[in-house]
Amino acid sequence: MTQTIAEIKNPALSIRDLSIAYDKNYAVKNVTVDIKKNTVTAIMGPSGCGKSTLLRALNRMHELYENITTEGKVLLHEENIYDMSTIKLRRQMGMVFQRPNPFPTMSIFDNVIAGYKLNGNSLKKKEKDEIVERSLRDVALWDEVKDSLHKKGTFLSGGQQQRLCIARALAFGPEIILMDEPTSALDPIATSKVEDLLVKLKEHYTIILVTHNMSQAARISDYSLFMYLGELVEYGKTKNMFTNPKDPRTEQYLTGKFG
Amino acid sequence: MVFSLVGGAIPSFKAFGLKFIVSGDWDPTEGREVYGALPFIAGTLLTSFAALLISLPLSFSTSLFLGEYYKGTRVARILGMLVDLLAGIPSIVYGLWGFYVLRPLMIDLGFGGQGFGIFTASLILAIMIIPYATSLSNEIIAMVPNDLKEAAYSLGATRLEVIQTVTIPTARSGIVAGYILSFGRALGETMAVTMLIGNTNRVPDSFFGTGNTMASVIANQFGEADGLKLSSLIAIGLLLFLITGIVNGVGKLIIKKMT
Ligand SMILES: Nc1ncnc2c1ncn2[C@@H]1O[C@H](COP(=O)(O)OP(=O)(O)OP(=O)(O)O)[C@@H](O)[C@H]1O
Numbered sequence: 001m002t003q004t005i006a007e008i009k010n011p012a013l014s015i016r017d018l019s020i021a022y023d024k025n026y027a028v029k030n031v032t033v034d035i036k037k038n039t040v041t042a043i044m045g046p047s048g049c050g051k052s053t054l055l056r057a058l059n060r061m062h063e064l065y066e067n068i069t070t071e072g073k074v075l076l077h078e079e080n081i082y083d084m085s086t087i088k089l090r091r092q093m094g095m096v097f098q099r100p101n102p103f104p105t106m107s108i109f110d111n112v113i114a115g116y117k118l119n120g121n122s123l124k125k126k127e128k129d130e131i132v133e134r135s136l137r138d139v140a141l142w143d144e145v146k147d148s149l150h151k152k153g154t155f156l157s158g159g160q161q162q163r164l165c166i167a168r169a170l171a172f173g174p175e176i177i178l179m180d181e182p183t184s185a186l187d188p189i190a191t192s193k194v195e196d197l198l199v200k201l202k203e204h205y206t207i208i209l210v211t212h213n214m215s216q217a218a219r220i221s222d223y224s225l226f227m228y229l230g231e232l233v234e235y236g237k238t239k240n241m242f243t244n245p246k247d248p249r250t251e252q253y254l255t256g257k258f259g
Numbered sequence: 260m261v262f263s264l265v266g267g268a269i270p271s272f273k274a275f276g277l278k279f280i281v282s283g284d285w286d287p288t289e290g291r292e293v294y295g296a297l298p299f300i301a302g303t304l305l306t307s308f309a310a311l312l313i314s315l316p317l318s319f320s321t322s323l324f325l326g327e328y329y330k331g332t333r334v335a336r337i338l339g340m341l342v343d344l345l346a347g348i349p350s351i352v353y354g355l356w357g358f359y360v361l362r363p364l365m366i367d368l369g370f371g372g373q374g375f376g377i378f379t380a381s382l383i384l385a386i387m388i389i390p391y392a393t394s395l396s397n398e399i400i401a402m403v404p405n406d407l408k409e410a411a412y413s414l415g416a417t418r419l420e421v422i423q424t425v426t427i428p429t430a431r432s433g434i435v436a437g438y439i440l441s442f443g444r445a446l447g448e449t450m451a452v453t454m455l456i457g458n459t460n461r462v463p464d465s466f467f468g469t470g471n472t473m474a475s476v477i478a479n480q481f482g483e484a485d486g487l488k489l490s491s492l493i494a495i496g497l498l499l500f501l502i503t504g505i506v507n508g509v510g511k512l513i514i515k516k517m518t
């Protein structure tokens with residue numbers, strides 16, 4: 001394979017020989033890559049190339065399903081995530097899904113602190129208020145919802161719901177945020193709000209973003225990872241990859257030949 | 260059908276007025292004929308409600324296992340098939356089983372008398388609605404979107420926490436509706452109940468004593484009835500129709516609102 005480990009010191013995450021199979025059919029093959037801290041790293045590639053599969057391995061979502069097997073290592077602070085408790089791991093890896101999915105039975109407020117509630121952490125009212133306000137401010141939603149915190153989150157618009165879901169993922173103070181096409185269900189205005197947000201958030205978090213949308217990757221990502229048929233084809237600074245792709249398959253994809 | 264029921268019931272309502280519903284006397288002796296529906300209304304509501312309570316723990320836990328823990332596995336398929344099979348057994352078969360197995364058991368357990376009564380009838384009703392209630396709530400629980408549950412897992416929740424804070428609250432109104440529909444089914448159940456309840460036409464004085472239900476009294480006495488008695492039986496039929504109609508309507512409405 002190609003030289004896929006860009007020179008990255010102190011990576012936020014080191015993926016080593018990671019392979020993932022659905023019923024023995026490999027969807028991700030031997031991926032090795034280091035993710036740089038405080039960047040937006042985009043995972044690109046044509047539909048079905050394994051982007052979501054790779055992303056979901058990073059917070060061990062696959063373990064909810066019996067037919068999925070994972071091989072290889074992922075190091076977070078030099079510790080293999082597959083040797084940690086899933087609870088500890090998932091608190092350090094927030095996840096945002098393709099479709100906004102606030103908990104429909106909970107208010108906006110409860111959605112934001114759902115992570116604490118789910119883990120049975122009891123907080124004082126003041127602490128809760130602080131966390132909710134900080135998290136909602138982080139996603140630029142506070143001014144829009146501060147007067148309706150106790151309404152159901154599902155009453156918000158799609159874009160607001162997605163920002164609420166990002167707030168929910170941030171509330172716990174994770175280091176890394178995994179996002180699987182977080183804007184694909186949103187209109188252009190909501191999309192650009194979320195994109196602005198991601199650029200701002202990378203100051204404090206490391207963001208790994210699956211996207212179908214090349215111009216989105218070009219706009220907001222610092223590093224890009226191009227996958228094809230389960231393999232990592234090319235990895236490097238987004239600028240370099242878009243101006244000077246090394247692999248012919250990357251070039252074909254970027255020029256719209258497939259995908 | 261409603262018209263002919265109403266038409267047939269008119270003489271009885273004329274003779275007894277509203278007292279028909281609240282009176283506990285049922286005396287066919289010629290010359291001083293009195294008919295009141297209360298014993299049967301009470302018997303019907305009592306047996307159905309008790310059946311609902313008795314069926315709840317088993318059907319609810321089974322549906323959780325089918326719809327959540329073992330969702331999509333072979334265990335769930337086999338158990339699900341068994342549940343459907345049980346739901347398809349004709350009422351008379353449950354009645355026979357109740358008569359020859361359950362009733363002697365009740366005598367052995369020292370519930371007194373011949374083993375007939377409200378409690379025995381409730382038990383058989385419970386056994387009959389368990390498959391129905393299980394498959395209804397199993398369907399609803401299995402309908403809870405996967406991405407909601409994954410969102411909770413991604414926040415570090417354990418399976419139990421996901422069930423408590425996401426699955427059950429999201430499915431709650433549907434589950435309630437399922438039990439309302441099961442209750443409606445118990446209300447109209449005739450054969451098995453008739454064989455076990457004892458068929459005494461008075462307001463039951465104890466949960467373990469004998470009684471009668473609306474459906475049973477109609478089935479038992481319809482053949483030999485004429486005049487005012489026939490009209491009173493028809494009036495009971497009309498009441499049963501109304502009660503089940505309302506109960507089922509409410510159940511269906513909740514389910515419709517959910518989907
Ligand atoms: N639950 C599953 N069971 C079996 N195979 C699966 C499952 N999910 C994905 N796959 C297969 O794994 C491969 C990679 O799928 P994946 O969802 O990771 O692709 P993707 O790059 O995210 O695609 P898209 O851009 O369409 O979201 C595909 O061939 C897909 O058919």
Ligand SMILES: [Mg+2]
Pocket residue numbers: 051052053180
């Ligand atoms: Mg995908």
